[in-house]
Amino acid sequence: xxxxxxxxxxxxxxxxxxxxxxPSELMLYSYDATQLHRVPDLVVIVHSAxxxxxxxxxxxxxxxxxxxxxxxxxxxxxxxPADGGIVIELNRLNRIIxxxxxxxxxxxxxxxxxxxxxxxxxxxGLFYPPDPGSLAVATIGGCVSEGAGGLRALKYGTxxxxxxxxxxxxPNGDIITTGNFSSLRSSPGFDLTHLFVGxxxxxxxxxxxxxxxxxxxxxxxxxxxxxxxxxxxGTAVAKIIENKIIPSTMEFLxxxxxxxxxxxxxxxxxxxxxxxxxxxxxGEPEDVxxxxxxxxxxxxxxxxxxxxxxxxxTERMELMxxxxxxxxxxxxxxxxxxxxxxxxxxxxxxxxLEKIHDVQDRYNLMIGSFGHAGDGNLHPTILVDRRNKEExxxxxxxxxxxxxxxxxxGGTLTGEHGIGIVKAPFMEKEFxxxxxxxxxxxxxxxxxxxxxxxxxxxxTKEVHLDYI
Ligand SMILES: Cc1cc2nc3c(=O)[nH]c(=O)nc-3n(C[C@H](O)[C@H](O)[C@H](O)COP(=O)(O)OP(=O)(O)OC[C@H]3O[C@@H](n4cnc5c(N)ncnc54)[C@H](O)[C@@H]3O)c2cc1C
Numbered sequence: 001x002x003x004x005x006x007x008x009x010x011x012x013x014x015x016x017x018x019x020x021x022x023p024s025e026l027m028l029y030s031y032d033a034t035q036l037h038r039v040p041d042l043v044v045i046v047h048s049a050x051x052x053x054x055x056x057x058x059x060x061x062x063x064x065x066x067x068x069x070x071x072x073x074x075x076x077x078x079x080x081p082a083d084g085g086i087v088i089e090l091n092r093l094n095r096i097i098x099x100x101x102x103x104x105x106x107x108x109x110x111x112x113x114x115x116x117x118x119x120x121x122x123x124x125g126l127f128y129p130p131d132p133g134s135l136a137v138a139t140i141g142g143c144v145s146e147g148a149g150g151l152r153a154l155k156y157g158t159x160x161x162x163x164x165x166x167x168x169x170x171p172n173g174d175i176i177t178t179g180n181f182s183s184l185r186s187s188p189g190f191d192l193t194h195l196f197v198g199x200x201x202x203x204x205x206x207x208x209x210x211x212x213x214x215x216x217x218x219x220x221x222x223x224x225x226x227x228x229x230x231x232x233x234g235t236a237v238a239k240i241i242e243n244k245i246i247p248s249t250m251e252f253l254x255x256x257x258x259x260x261x262x263x264x265x266x267x268x269x270x271x272x273x274x275x276x277x278x279x280x281x282x283g284e285p286e287d288v289x290x291x292x293x294x295x296x297x298x299x300x301x302x303x304x305x306x307x308x309x310x311x312x313x314t315e316r317m318e319l320m321x322x323x324x325x326x327x328x329x330x331x332x333x334x335x336x337x338x339x340x341x342x343x344x345x346x347x348x349x350x351x352x353l354e355k356i357h358d359v360q361d362r363y364n365l366m367i368g369s370f371g372h373a374g375d376g377n378l379h380p381t382i383l384v385d386r387r388n389k390e391e392x393x394x395x396x397x398x399x400x401x402x403x404x405x406x407x408x409x410g411g412t413l414t415g416e417h418g419i420g421i422v423k424a425p426f427m428e429k430e431f432x433x434x435x436x437x438x439x440x441x442x443x444x445x446x447x448x449x450x451x452x453x454x455x456x457x458x459x460t461k462e463v464h465l466d467y468i
Contacts, residue, residue, distance in 0.1 A: 001041055002041050002042055002064070002086075006058075006062060007019060007021065007042065009058060010042070010044055010055065010058065010086075013044075013051060013054045013055060013058065014044055014045065014046060014047070014051050014055075017045075018044060018045040018046070018047070019042065019043075019044055019045075020042065020043040020044075020045070021042055023039070025043065026039050026040055026041075026042070026043060027039060029043050029069060029072070029081070029087045029089070030080070030081070030468070031072070031080060031468045032072040032073065032074050032075075032077060032078065032079050032080055033072070033073050033074060033075045033134075033339075034074075034075055034076065034077045034080075034338075034339075034420070034422060035336060035337065035467045035468050036077050036080055036421070036422070036465040036466070036467055036468070037080060037465065037466065037467070037468040038080055038081055038082050038083075038084070038465055039081075040067070040081035040084070040085065040086060040087040041064075041081075041084055041085055041086060042086050042087075043086070043087045043088075043089055044086055044087070044088055044089065045089045045092055046088055046089065046090060046092065046093065047092050047093065048093070048207075049167060049169055049175050049207035049208070050175075052088060052169045052205050052207060053169050053173045053174070053175055054173070055086070055088060056169060056170075056171065056172075056173045056205070056452075057172075057173040059085070059086060059451055060171070060172070060173070060449060060451055063449075063451070064085050064086055064451070065081070065083055065084060065085030065086070065451050065452075065453075065454055066085060066086050066088060066451055066452055066453070067079060067080070067081045067085060067086070067087045067088065067201070067453050068088050068090060068141075068145070068201040068205045068452075068453065069087050069088065069089055069090065070090055070091060070110065070111065070138065070139030070141045070142030070145075071091065071113075071134075071137045071138050071139050071142060073134045073137055073138045073142065074142060074146055074200075074417065074418060074420060075339055075341070075417040075418075075420075076146075076200075076341075076414070076417050076418040076419055076420025076421065076422050076423055077420040077421035077422045077456070077465065078145070078146065078200045078201065078418055078420035078421070078453070078456055079142075079201070080420075080421065080465065082421050082454075082455055082456075082463045082465060083454055083455055083461065083463055085451075088205065090110050090111050090139065090141055090205070091111040091139060092111055093109040093110055093111040093141075093207060094109055094111035094112050094113075094139075095108070095109045095112070096108050096109075096112055096116070096117065096120055097109065097208070099120065099121055099124050099126070099213075100182070101124050101125070101126065103182060103183070103184070104126060104184075104212065104213040104214065104215075105164065105181070105182065105184070105210055105211065105212060105213065106120075106121055106126075106128065106210070106211050106213055107181055107208065107209070107210050107211075108140055108208075108209050108211065109141075109207065109208060109209075110139055110140055110141020110142075110144070110206050110207060110208075110209060111139050111140075111141060112139065112140045113135075113136070113137065113138070113139060113140075114130070114131070114132065114134075114135040114136075114138050114139070114140055114143055114148075115135045115136045117140055117211075118131065118135065121213055122216070125215070125216075126213040126214070126215065126216070127213060127214050127215060127216035127217075128162065128211060128213055129150075129152045129156035129157070129162070129214065130143060130148060130149070130150050130152070130153070130156075130157075130158055130159040130161075130162060131150035131151050131152050132148045132149065132150045132416070133150065133151065133323070133324045133326070133327060135150070140209055140211075141206050141209065143159045144159055144163055144166070144196075144197055144198075144206055144209055145196075145197075145198070145199065145200050145201050145206065145418075146159075146198065146200060146416070146417065146418040147159055147160045147197055147198030147416065147418070148416055149372060149375070149377065149415060149416030150372075150416075151249045151251060151320070151323065151324075151372065152248050152249055153372060153374075153375055153377075153416075154246065154247060154248065154249065154250055154372065154374035154375050155246050155247065155248040155249075155282075156214075156248065158416060159197070160194065160197050160198060161212075162211045162212045162213075163179075163193055163194070163197050163209065163210070163211060163212075164179050164180060164181075164184060164186065164193065164210045164211065164212050165177065165178060165179030165180050165181045165186070165193055165209075165210035166178045166179060166193050166196055166197075166206050166208065166209055166210070167206070167207045167208035167209075168196055168203075168204035168205065168206050168207065169204060169205045169207055170203075170204045170446065171203070171204065171446055171447035171449075171451060171452045175207070176192075176204075177208075178192035178193040178195075178196065179192070179193035179210065180210075181208075181210040182210075184212055195442075198418070199457070200418050200419065200420060200453065200456050200457055201452065201453040201456070202443060202447070202452060202453045202454075202456050202457050202458070203442070203443070203446045203447065203452070204446070204452070205452075217248070217282035217283050217284075218282075218283070218284055218285060219282065219283065219284070219285045219288045220248070220280055220281070220282040220288070220316065221280065221281050221282075221288050221289075221291075221292045221309060221310075222249075222278070222279070222280045222309065222310040222315075222316045222319055222320075223277075223278075223279045223280075223281075223292065223295060223296070223299075223307055223308070223309055223310075224276060224277075224278060224279075224307070224308050224309075224310070224319060225276060225277040225278075225279060225299045225304050225306075225307050226270060226273045226275075226276050226304060226305045226306050226307075227273060227274055227275045227276065227277070227303070227304055227305060228273060228274050228303075228305055229274050229275070229303070230254055230274050230275045230350075230353045230354070230357065230369075231350045231353060231354060232275075232302055232303045232304070233252060233274075233275035233276070233277055233353075233373075234252070234275075234349040234350035234351075234352075234353045234373070235302050235350050236277060236298065236299050236302040236304070237250060237252070237277070237346060237349050237373045237374060238346050238347045238349065238350075239298050239301075239302055240279075240295060240298050240299070240374075241346060241374070243294055243298050245281065245291045245294055245295055245298075247279045247280055247281045247291075247295070247374060248280050248281065248282045249278065249279065249280040249320075249374070250277060250278075250279050250280075250372070250373055250374030251277065251278040251279075251323050251370070251371070251372060251373060251374075252275060252276075252277055252349075252353075252369070252370060252371055252372075252373035252378070253275065253276050253278070253323065253326060253369075253370045254274065254275050254353075254368060254369040254370065255273065255274050255275065256330070256366065256367070256368035256369075257326050257329075257330060257368040257369065257370045257381075258270075258271065258273065258275075258276060259271050260326075260329040260330050260332070260333060260368060261322050261323075261325055261326060261329050263329065264325060264329045264332070265318075265321070265322050265325060265329075267318050267319075267322055269322070273305060277299070277373065278319055278320075278323050279295060279299075280316075280320075281295065292309070323370070326368075326370040326379075327339060327370075327379070327381065330368045330370075330381050330383060331383075333366070333368075333383045334366065334383035334384055334385055335384075335385045335386065335387070336383070336384045336385055336386040336467055337381060337382075337383060338381070338382040338384065338395060338399070339379055339380075339381045339382075339417075340378075340379060340380045340381070340382070340399060340402055340403075341377070341379060341413070341414040341415050341416060341417040342356075342377075342378050342379075342380060342402055342403070342406040342411065342415075343375070343376050343377045343378070343406065343411050343412045343413075343414065343415030343416075344376045344378075344406055344409045344410065344411035345376055345409065345410050345411065346373075346374065346375070346376045348376065348409040348410065348411070349373055349376055349378070351409060352376075352378060352405070352406065352409060352411070353369065353378070355401075355402065355405045356369055356378070356380045356402065359398045359401050359402060360398075363394040363395075363397065363398045364394070365382055365383075365384065365391070365394060365395065365398055366382070366383040366384070367380050367381065367382050367383070367398075368380075368381045368383060369381065372415070372416075375415060376411065376415070377415035377416060380402060382395050382398065382399070386466075386467040403426055403429070404429075407429055407430060412430060413426050413427070413429075413430050418457075419456065419457045420456050420457070421455055421456055421459075421463065421465070424455065424456065424457060424458065424459040425459055427439070427457070427458070427459070436458070439457065439458050440458050443457075443458050
């Protein structure tokens with residue numbers, strides 16, 4: 001708890017309207033999309049990098065933890081003030097500073113919402129491809145800090161591929177600039193920009209971001225492919241790429257997810273199929289037509305029940321919106337939603353899907369699966385009630401089995417949702433002792449007092465959090 005004198009010091013920095021102490025307001029900053037929570041001691045709303053530098057110096061002097069927060073939509077507990085302290089709310093740093101058409105670079109503050117950047121650059125004939133399912137609410141700062149992926153990652157890559165420069169407030173309060181804000185080419189020294197991309201607010205607070213833009217594709221074609229078996233759908237994913245087709249989007253939804261989406265969206269998805277693939281190809285018109293023909297043949301050869309093509313932009317958007325709704329609609333089914341980010345080599349998607357179904361049956365759990373199948377990135381989503389202790393024990397065992405199998409198949413703990421607090425205990429499994437020790441060394445070099453978003457990525461202390 002912060003005493004009155006310390007609170008007044010913070011008020012001197014940002015003004016009284018930007019320091020929140022009311023318990024009902026603090027509660028709003030206590031959780032993220034994992035639904036785990038801990039109430040912060042205080043929230044500070046910032047409007048400049050200089051504000052942040054002062055708060056960080058204040059926190060360091062007073063031995064207080066600091067947690068950066070964008071929109072709090074991350075799925076790994078990254079923005080939760082898990083060990084108490086101050087949450088820094090970054091959403092008001094939300095200016096698009098420049099869209100440089102000639103050099104195809106945008107410079108933005110971290111609180112800009114991903115969809116806003118998307119639409120603003122589109123008005124200038126440019127394209128920013130990273131599009132997490134949460135793009136209508138997630139901030140660019142949060143996306144950079146998580147290295148967020150999205151529906152278009154298969155062809156266009158993730159946020160990591162588009163960040164060329166950053167302004168960062170370090171844990172000692174210094175403000176530095178990395179990379180180059182006006183040129184796509186910058187090579188001197190260590191790649192400091194990418195040290196911070198994906199660092200989940202543990203190494204510094206990002207206050208300015210330079211992103212690379214590209215030109216949008218001329219045409220798109222969207223196909224809905226229905227399957228009577230998840231394994232067949234998974235097999236089609238690898239076969240499509242083997243046939244040298246790289247769709248911009250290749251998304252998977254299983255039966256539970258399809259039915260949850262249909263209950264909510266009512267767009268006529270058949271309820272009796274086991275799985276569907278939502279595939280989009282884009283590019284020059286002739287290439288798109290050729291790719292779509294090959295795609296249809298490959299999908300039918302693998303045993304698709306049927307294939308339909310979106311007739312117009314409205315139908316295309318409807319299908320994309322249905323896919324983006326997968327997580328929120330599943331979350332309506334039970335009080336507690338535990339979403340995983342199991343990512344395996346593309347060729348192993350059928351095995352991973354089989355395993356998820358096997359785990360679901362053996363533990364008698366409700367698991368809806370969906371994800372960016374083209375990247376091997378699946379989101380088995382366990383739907384439970386946190387108050388049911390027996391069920392929660394089974395969830396723990398199921399998650400461990402899914403993780404272990406994922407690593408066995410040559411996969412990774414997370415394809416896009418970060419490590420945060422929930423996956424930190426599994427880091428050694430993926431990186432081994434020496435690898436994890438290197439993570440610790442980097443954290444210690446930048447944040448020797450462990451005050452900036454402690455216990456995220458690198459676990460330093462066991463912290464127990466409850467679901468909200
Ligand atoms: C329905 C739904 C769909 C989703 N779909 C996807 C998807 O398709 N792909 C995907 O990758 N993710 C997805 N996510 C997860 C989430 O939206 C992303 O991780 C997103 O990047 C988080 O942005 P945010 O603004 O909410 O960040 P927050 O959750 O507030 O923060 C995320 C992390 O970044 C840190 N942080 C935030 N801002 C800064 C900053 N300026 N400087 C330093 N650290 C900072 C925080 O401390 C935290 O560790 C989805 C989430 C939901 C709820």
